[in-house]
Each structure stands twice: as structure tokens, then as C-alpha cells.
Amino acid sequence: MxxxxxxxxxxxxxxxxxxxxxxxxxxxxxxxxxxxxxxxxxxxxxPGKQDLLLAVLDLYRDGIRRMLIEPAWRGVEDPLERVFALLARYRQSLADTECTYGCPIGSLALELHEPDLAVRERLAANFAAWTDAVHECLIAAGERLPRELDRRELAAFVLTGMEGGVMQARTYRDLSTFDGAVRQLRAYFDRLQREAIPPRALRARPPAPRRKERR
Amino acid sequence: MxxxxxxxxxxxxxxxxxxxxxxxxxxxxxxxxxxxxxxxxxxxxxPGKQDLLLAVLDLYRDGIRRMLIEPAWRGVEDPLERVFALLARYRQSLADTECTYGCPIGSLALELHEPDLAVRERLAANFAAWTDAVHECLIAAGERLPRELDRRELAAFVLTGMEGGVMQARTYRDLSTFDGAVRQLRAYFDRLQREAIPPRALRARPPAPRRKERR
DNA sequence: GTCTATACCCTGATAGAC
DNA sequence: GTCTATCAGGGTATAGAC
Missing domain, CATH: 1.10.10.60 (Homeodomain-like)
Structure with a gap:
């Protein structure tokens, strides 16, 4: 301090x-x-302004767990709820700034049209760190999600939903598009869970008897 | 000409x-x-540079049907496939530019941090026009989607997926994140359709006789 | 490591002849 | 409506004393 x-x-x-x-x-x-x-x-x-940017991006990257992920997850144990707790944090940021908030990484990623390799690598590293955190949750959810689901792809899709939601909320100056995106994402997650083998069915019931036709 | x-x-x-x-x-x-x-x-x-921007945004807005939507939909009749045909067009743009392409509206929406009301209104109008086109498709899909589904919200979510996918593809300089986002969106659509009342069941079969119990 | 002063360029915008 | 010339200000980066 x-x-x-x-x-x-x-x-x-x-x-x-x-x-x-x-x-x-x-x-x-x-x-x-x-x-x-x-x-x-x-x-x-x-050496110049851009090197300052590199240092900033490194700092974001190094602090993403302690400053963003961990606070969002505090008090939330369920891995799938943690995904939505992370999204809720962005909602809070939007609400706190009258929908002026933008994800700093996403904004830079679109502002810089022809970034140097060094800059791009650091932007990508930040996205990757974010996605990794979500990925962990999806792994931890285990059998609650379909076995064949590509968890890495879904994790990146959660980032997609966040970034797109923030972009629209900023533009409309209205939380409802962000909320709508989260709601759709939640609806997708619900369906994924519904079709995963229900853990109770696995343990409690023996394999269903084949074609008995009568009760 | x-x-x-x-x-x-x-x-x-x-x-x-x-x-x-x-x-x-x-x-x-x-x-x-x-x-x-x-x-x-x-x-x-x-009067100044910003008024040039306003004119540009108006032109995008006025041309969105003829320049973007209609070409994407040419030869595609199925309304749900049209949604993905629109996304495919963005994929093509990314592929054509070695993943340098950015949605012009999305990029401006994030580049301009404190845009005037006039600018913001025009950015929003462009998003709305895009979403409207997708919304039409979802309406046209009728009973293939669940009755209680909020079609406007889903349409905005498709935009979310596009913008987020483009952002990541640009940053990673790799189409696979965009493809992944589209794949996840498609997976969501599949599940939505699966749980909607199957149209064949509606037309081919007469309303199921109430409780007859025998054939 | 820190300070002041400044070089040099490009910005958006204007003036006024044609 | 179009042209050339130019203004006033801000941009990044540097020089060189301390």
C-alpha cells in the first residue's frame, strides 16, 4: 500500500x-x-506510447483472477452459477456507469484496427485468460453438461455473449439487451443440462428394461 | 452508375x-x-467531421437490406437457414480479409467512448435494422420455434453472437472462434426446434383422441 | 531518474479569390 | 461550388541540464 x-x-x-x-x-x-x-x-x-499499452495489457492479464474472477465468484460455489456470476459482474459495471461501461479489452480489440503482433498477442492472452476461467467451471460441472459438448467452445461463446451484450447495452444505453443476451445464454445452458444424463437417473434407476410395453 | x-x-x-x-x-x-x-x-x-460520420451511418442504415441482407439471403428460402446465411456472410468477410474484417458498426460502437446522441442514435438504428431482419426470420419460422420464445430477444442474441465472434476472430486472427460461436448458436437453435411442437405431428395427425387407450 | 523546453508534424477548421 | 493557402492547437517524441 x-x-x-x-x-x-x-x-x-x-x-x-x-x-x-x-x-x-x-x-x-x-x-x-x-x-x-x-x-x-x-x-x-x-520507448513510446504503445509500450505503455503493452504494460497496461500485461497488468490486466496478470490481475484478471484477483481483480475480476475471484471477486465475482466469492460466495458462489456452484460452477455453472459461477459462469453467470461473472456475467452479473459486467451487468453491475454497466449499471454503475449508466451503460457507459465497456470491457477494456474488447474496446481496444475493436479500436485498434491494425495492431502490432505484440499488442494482438496481449489482447488474445486476456481473452484466453477469461475463457479459461469459464472453461474451468464447465469442466467442474462434469456430468451436468452433455459429455460430448465442446466445453472450450462453449466457454468462448460465453465471452462472445458478454462482449456482444455489453456492446449493445452501451449503444442503446439500456441494460435490457445485455439482460436479454444473458437470458438466452441461460436458456441454452438449461437445455444443455436437461439433456445431459441426469445424475439421479444414473444412480437411482437401473438401466431401463427393453420394450416391455406394459406397465 | x-x-x-x-x-x-x-x-x-x-x-x-x-x-x-x-x-x-x-x-x-x-x-x-x-x-x-x-x-x-x-x-x-x-459542418464538420462528425457530420460526415452521421452521413456514413445513415448510408449504412439505408443500404443494409440491399447491400447486406438481400445478398446473404439470395437462394436461401428457409427462414432459419437465412439466419445462418447472414452469419456465413460475415464469415466470408473474415476469410477474405485474413480475419482483419470488423463489423463497421460494432467497431464504431466501441471506438467512440462518449458519442453524441446523434451518433448513438444512428449506431442503434443500424443494430436495430440488423436485428429486425433476423427477427423476421424467427417470426417466419412460426411453430418450428417454441411458442413462448421471445423472438426479438433471440434476434438480438444472434447479433451478439456475430459481434462477439467477429471480435475474437479478429483478435486471434483465426476463424475458429467465429465458427465456434456459430456452432454454439446453431446448437441452441437445434434444441429450440427440438422442443417446439413438431409440425408433422400437427398436420399429419388429427388431434389426438382423448384418452382412448386402445388403437 | 527527473526536470524543462522545444522540435516537428499533423489535426480540424477557416478565409477569401475565382 | 471549387480552389489554394493558412491558422491555431495538439500530437508524439527528443535534447540536454540537473
Missing amino acids: AAPDTRTRLILAAMKLFWEKGYGSTSVADVLQSARVNSGSLYHFF | AAPDTRTRLILAAMKLFWEKGYGSTSVADVLQSARVNSGSLYHFF
Whole structure:
């Protein structure tokens, strides 16, 4: 909890500004002012603006568990409910910002049209970390989901739903599209569970007798 | 097919550039050069850069049927297949551009962090037009989908899947996340259809005789 | 490592002749 | 309606003293 050093102050300031205004619309001067650092110091630590972005993306990536996933999952044990608890956290962010909130990674991913490989790799790493967390839940759900279901693909689809939902909620300035996306996702999950072998049926009942025709 | 007038050239050039580089990264000079128009002419037609954006968004909106929806649906009659034909068109765009393609509306929606009301309304109008087209399909599918299904919500969810899928495909520079999203969406649709009243059961069989118990 | 000053370029927008 | 010239401001990045 000590006062952060210059380098850290720069990264945190850039993180906030890139999120609020986007990368292109944030000037180095903005970062300098916000971090209370002088121009020379920034260029001492970072070759240029883009390297600041890389550091920001690394920080997101490194903090995703502690800052996003774990808080969302606190008090939620059921693995499938954890998936929706994560989505609920985004809903909260939207609600707190009057639907101005945007996923910082998603926004950067669409703002930067021809990003360098280094930037793209870090964006991808963030998506992957998010998807991994959901994937864990789907694995933990075990037999509650169909055995042949591609759990990695479904995990990425949950991210898809979140990003698309946030995008529309931002645009309409209305939570209902986000809620609708979550509801549809939930409906899909319900159907997947319904057709998975019900665990009770597996244990309680012996295999159904073949063709008896009478009760 | 006559040579487009100055105003149109400006809008078309801006449309292309905003799509390729984003709004913020496109300078008026870029538009001027690309449209082969001089500075004075632009400011004769448009008060400023943002009004050019408004015109671009209006043009997208006005052309969405003729340029996007109708070509995607050509030769596809089944209403539910039309939904996936529309998605297939985005897949094609991704494939054609080595996964560089981005939905122009989605990209602008996330690039512009605090857009004016006028801009936001036009972004929303574009999303709404897209969703409307899918909604029509879901209506046309009639009894093949569960009666109580919220078709408008599902239509928006299809957009969600498209936007999220495109975002990830761009970031990973890999079609497989897009394909995965479509596959999951298709899986959801399959389950919805499976539980709807099978149309054959409705037409071929007369209403089931009540409790006859013998053939 | 930090500071100030500044080079140099590109931005959106305007002025005014034609 | 179209053209050229240009303004005022902000952008990134650098130089060089401390």
C-alpha cells in the first residue's frame, strides 16, 4: 500500500485513461498529467506510447483472477452459477456507469484496427485468460453438461455473449439487451443440462428394461 | 452508375476509411485525398467531421437490406437457414480479409467512448435494422420455434453472437472462434426446434383422441 | 531518474479569390 | 461550388541540464 513508484503510476494512469477515452484519444500529455509525471520520466521507462499499452495489457492479464474472477465468484460455489456470476459482474459495471461501461479489452480489440503482433498477442492472452476461467467451471460441472459438448467452445461463446451484450447495452444505453443476451445464454445452458444424463437417473434407476410395453 | 457527385464521393470515401482505420485515426485530409476533393468543398457540404460520420451511418442504415441482407439471403428460402446465411456472410468477410474484417458498426460502437446522441442514435438504428431482419426470420419460422420464445430477444442474441465472434476472430486472427460461436448458436437453435411442437405431428395427425387407450 | 523546453508534424477548421 | 493557402492547437517524441 506504499505510494506507487513512477513507473506504476504511469501504467495505472494509462489504464484508466485508455479505458475511459480509448487508446487513440488518450494523449501522452493526458497520461503525464494524470500520473503527475514529467515527459522525460515516461520516455525513460517506455520507448513510446504503445509500450505503455503493452504494460497496461500485461497488468490486466496478470490481475484478471484477483481483480475480476475471484471477486465475482466469492460466495458462489456452484460452477455453472459461477459462469453467470461473472456475467452479473459486467451487468453491475454497466449499471454503475449508466451503460457507459465497456470491457477494456474488447474496446481496444475493436479500436485498434491494425495492431502490432505484440499488442494482438496481449489482447488474445486476456481473452484466453477469461475463457479459461469459464472453461474451468464447465469442466467442474462434469456430468451436468452433455459429455460430448465442446466445453472450450462453449466457454468462448460465453465471452462472445458478454462482449456482444455489453456492446449493445452501451449503444442503446439500456441494460435490457445485455439482460436479454444473458437470458438466452441461460436458456441454452438449461437445455444443455436437461439433456445431459441426469445424475439421479444414473444412480437411482437401473438401466431401463427393453420394450416391455406394459406397465 | 454515373460518376458520383462530390458529396457522395466524400461519404463513400469516409465510409471506406472509417471502416479501414477507424473514425479517430481517419483525418479529414485522408478523406479529402481519397475522394479527390478539396478542403473547401467538404466544409461546404458538412459542418464538420462528425457530420460526415452521421452521413456514413445513415448510408449504412439505408443500404443494409440491399447491400447486406438481400445478398446473404439470395437462394436461401428457409427462414432459419437465412439466419445462418447472414452469419456465413460475415464469415466470408473474415476469410477474405485474413480475419482483419470488423463489423463497421460494432467497431464504431466501441471506438467512440462518449458519442453524441446523434451518433448513438444512428449506431442503434443500424443494430436495430440488423436485428429486425433476423427477427423476421424467427417470426417466419412460426411453430418450428417454441411458442413462448421471445423472438426479438433471440434476434438480438444472434447479433451478439456475430459481434462477439467477429471480435475474437479478429483478435486471434483465426476463424475458429467465429465458427465456434456459430456452432454454439446453431446448437441452441437445434434444441429450440427440438422442443417446439413438431409440425408433422400437427398436420399429419388429427388431434389426438382423448384418452382412448386402445388403437 | 527527473526536470524543462522545444522540435516537428499533423489535426480540424477557416478565409477569401475565382 | 471549387480552389489554394493558412491558422491555431495538439500530437508524439527528443535534447540536454540537473
